[in-house]
Amino acid sequence: xxxxxxxxxxxxxxxxxxxxxxxxxxxxxxxxxxxxxxxxxxxxxxxxxxxxxxxxxxxxxxxxxxxxxxxxxxxxxxxxxxxxxxxxxxxxxxxxxxxxxxxxxxxxxxxxxxxxxxxxxxxxxxxxxxxxxxxxxxxxxxxxxxxxxxxxxxxxxxxxxxxxxxxxxxxxxxxxxxxxxxxxxxxxxxxxxxxxxxxxxxxxxxxxxxxxxxxxxxxxxxxxxxxxxxxxxxxxxxxxxxxxxxxxxxxxxxxxxxxxxxxxxxxxxxxxxxxxxxxxxxxxxxxxxxxxxxxxxxxxxxxxxxxxxxxxxxxxxxxxxxxxxxxxxxxxxxxxxxxxxxxxxxxxxxxxxxxxxxxxxxxxxxxxxxxxxxxxxxxxxxxxxxxxxxxxxxxxxxxxxxxxxxxxxxxxxxxxxxxxxxxxxxxxxxxxxxxxxxxxxxxxxxxxxxxxxxxxxxxxxxxxxxxxxxxxxxxxxxxxxxxxxxxxxxxxxxxxxx
Ligand code: PLP
Numbered sequence: 401x402x403x404x405x406x407x408x409x410x411x412x413x414x415x416x417x418x419x420x421x422x423x424x425x426x427x428x429x430x431x432x433x434x435x436x437x438x439x440x441x442x443x444x445x446x447x448x449x450x451x452x453x454x455x456x457x458x459x460x461x462x463x464x465x466x467x468x469x470x471x472x473x474x475x476x477x478x479x480x481x482x483x484x485x486x487x488x489x490x491x492x493x494x495x496x497x498x499x500x501x502x503x504x505x506x507x508x509x510x511x512x513x514x515x516x517x518x519x520x521x522x523x524x525x526x527x528x529x530x531x532x533x534x535x536x537x538x539x540x541x542x543x544x545x546x547x548x549x550x551x552x553x554x555x556x557x558x559x560x561x562x563x564x565x566x567x568x569x570x571x572x573x574x575x576x577x578x579x580x581x582x583x584x585x586x587x588x589x590x591x592x593x594x595x596x597x598x599x600x601x602x603x604x605x606x607x608x609x610x611x612x613x614x615x616x617x618x619x620x621x622x623x624x625x626x627x628x629x630x631x632x633x634x635x636x637x638x639x640x641x642x643x644x645x646x647x648x649x650x651x652x653x654x655x656x657x658x659x660x661x662x663x664x665x666x667x668x669x670x671x672x673x674x675x676x677x678x679x680x681x682x683x684x685x686x687x688x689x690x691x692x693x694x695x696x697x698x699x700x701x702x703x704x705x706x707x708x709x710x711x712x713x714x715x716x717x718x719x720x721x722x723x724x725x726x727x728x729x730x731x732x733x734x735x736x737x738x739x740x741x742x743x744x745x746x747x748x749x750x751x752x753x754x755x756x757x758x759x760x761x762x763x764x765x766x767x768x769x770x771x772x773x774x775x776x777x778x779x780x781x782x783x784x785x786x787x788x789x790x791x792x793x794x795x796x797x798x799x800x801x802x803x804x805x806x807x808x809x810x811x812x813x814x815x816x817x818x819x820x821x822x823x824x825x826x827x828x829x830x831x832x833x834x835x836x837x838x839x840x841x842x843x844x845x846x847x848x849x850x851x852x853x854x855x856x857x858x859x860x861x862x863x864x865x866x867x868x869x870x871x872x873x874x875x876x877x878x879x880x881x882x883x884x885x886x887x888x889x890x891x892x893x894x895x896x897x898x
Contacts, residue, residue, distance in 0.1 A: 442842025495862025501773035505766030519748035554680035557721035565674035651682020661697030684711030
């Protein structure tokens with residue numbers, strides 16, 4: 401007989417309830433401590449690629465190990481190797497955030513572990529999903545004809561939206577595909593040069609071809625140039641392409657600019673094109689009554705995607721695709737194999753019918769917990785505060801003559817650049833090095849991007865823990881890094897000189 405393993409009840413079955421309870425209590429304290437002390441951790445590790453995996457056992461475990469041992473590795477190897485996205489000085493990408501209600505929602509979801517594929521397999525999961533989708537629809541003032549489905553990401557959302565656009569422009573694409581059908585034209589999809597690369601990914605997956613995603617130039621404020629869109633469509637029509645869809649972005653990835661949706665909608669109407677609105681980041685702004693401008697033209701869209709895990713405080717991942725008349729989406733994706741028929745009743749809402757995924761985890765509960773805990777007013781107040789901080793940072797930048805704003809400040813994103821000097825390439829390098837230096841220090845985390853060919857620094861605000869003091873500290877860090885970076889570049893050049 402084998403030695404008895406003290407952490408298990410027996411050789412089969414789960415961990416014993418008493419041990420599990422004790423582990424959970426420990427974990428509850430660990431989670432609370434992590435949140436309370438997150439600020440004392442380096443925001444990002446200074447690890448070399450391969451260092452973490454190198455410190456972990458190579459061999460898959462033949463025998464089970466006690467949780468204490470597993471947890472010791474989590475504390476000593478995994479956590480120190482993390483970028484702490486919930487850290488108040490994490491200002492990269494969009495300021496998506498960890499929240500206490502969000503963590504609670506995730507914890508409650510874990511033991512339920514349901515599969516939300518059909519109503520029968522998970523009635524409460526399905527109905528909660530329908531409910532939170534409708535709450536968000538109302539908050540975003542989308543007309544009633546819009547209904548939605550929760551996916552993991554906006555990239556998956558746009559793929560499904562374009563699949564419906566494709567089916568409607570190329571009937572029976574679902575059944576026969578596109579290949580070998582000489583009656584079909586080549587389709588074109590238009591997005592601005594600031595729009596997200598998920599458009600190309602969708603075109604790759606749908607057999608539309610990434611080259612058929614045409615990038616429309618932007619105006620001085622990084623919004624799609626509508627005249628250029630018209631010209632591109634006219635050119636494509638002359639060349640026998642068929643304009644299929646336009647993607648208008650509300651909150652572009654680099655600068656959070658907003659495309660002129662009403663004008664794009666007009667063009668879509670004229671050419672019978674699908675209008676998809678990519679509001680992955682920016683659509684959340686609609687929760688603020690004073691920011692209603694952002695919703696202009698939405699009611700004319702065929703589809704709109706929003707990632708509440710970006711601006712609306714829901715933990716990653718939670719993305720909603722809305723579609724005018726969601727039945728259009730169901731028609732393209734419903735498919736019921738025999739082994740699911742018993743649990744699939746047509747009259748019931750079966751979310752597996754609305755996309756390629758069959759198994760679907762319960763995402764709605766965490767959104768429901770967070771949105772109930774804060775309420776629309778609480779969400780709006782927090783977003784408002786992030787906008788206040790964003791404006792404040794923009795003011796500090798404008799008041800330091802060595803720096804300039806690189807794009808208008810529209811939402812919780814500031815793009816800016818150290819500008820002092822003659823040599824553009826050297827200035828690019830200084831901007832890039834400032835970001836690298838700060839990130840490597842573990843004291844804060846920002847990102848960089850290119851605008852009009854020049855490197856700029858980028859700060860995204862939206863973390864619930866970030867205060868004015870944190871922002872002031874980051875700004876001082878940036879200011880003090882300039883001299884150090886410039887000096888080290890000069891030194892290196894001097895050393896490299898023959
Ligand atoms: N659209 C925009 C404007 C984005 O900024 C992003 C990601 O940041 C996406 C789409 C893709 O989002 P996801 O990561 O959910 O696929």
